[in-house]
Amino acid sequence: MSAALETVLARAGLKVTANEFLNLVEDAAKKLTSPQVDPAAHFTEAERDALTGVGLDLSPLGEGESDPRARTVAEQTVLRDTALSVGQAATRIGVDTSRIRHRIGERRLIGWKDRGGWRLPAWQFSDSDVLPGLDVVLAWMPADQPALVLANFMTTPQEDLEINERPVSPREWLLAGGDPQRVADLAASIGTPA
Numbered sequence: 296m297s298a299a300l301e302t303v304l305a306r307a308g309l310k311v312t313a314n315e316f317l318n319l320v321e322d323a324a325k326k327l328t329s330p331q332v333d334p335a336a337h338f339t340e341a342e343r344d345a346l347t348g349v350g351l352d353l354s355p356l357g358e359g360e361s362d363p364r365a366r367t368v369a370e371q372t373v374l375r376d377t378a379l380s381v382g383q384a385a386t387r388i389g390v391d392t393s394r395i396r397h398r399i400g401e402r403r404l405i406g407w408k409d410r411g412g413w414r415l416p417a418w419q420f421s422d423s424d425v426l427p428g429l430d431v432v433l434a435w436m437p438a439d440q441p442a443l444v445l446a447n448f449m450t451t452p453q454e455d456l457e458i459n460e461r462p463v464s465p466r467e468w469l470l471a472g473g474d475p476q477r478v479a480d481l482a483a484s485i486g487t488p489a
Contacts, residue, residue: 323371378414403430418449428475435479
């Protein structure tokens with residue numbers, strides 16, 4: 296399995312060994328998932344009645360059912376592993392590290408504290424700069440949303456953003472020179488019930 300995982304990681308462009316990646320997955324799983332295997336145990340009897348009354352299934356996973364949390368753990372692991380340090384971000388865009396911290400403080404870049412310092416999601420950057428129009432988009436993104444939610448939004452094709460009649464992700468849209476306000480308008484509704 297190690298060789299197959301190394302191949303997948305290399306194809307994805309992740310510079311990490313299979314063991315390091317599996318350690319990240321284990322760490323993310325511990326942080327993101329509850330060891331509780333019975334979902335109903337998280338709720339009071341009244342809450343269980345209310346939730347099952349509207350059609351939610353609170354029964355434990357059956358044999359052979361895959362755990363839906365696995366995708367989130369994998370996505371969180373990749374997000375963490377591909378995130379840039381302040382130094383890496385500064386080098387990529389050719390500025391001093393203090394400028395990166397300043398941009399984080401002004402919410403012109405987003406990140407989280409981890410591994411002894413700031414981590415900045417890679418989706419915010421091109422090969423040599425920040426995404427064009429990123430400051431406009433970040434000004435409209437809800438600040439209360441987790442980094443993984445924002446990453447998924449920025450990297451998932453949106454039907455309202457098309458290039459050559461093909462839906463593209465907000466990141467692709469911005470890299471292609473699309474109007475950042477169109478992305479900002481979509482970003483403003485992240486976390487809002489449809």
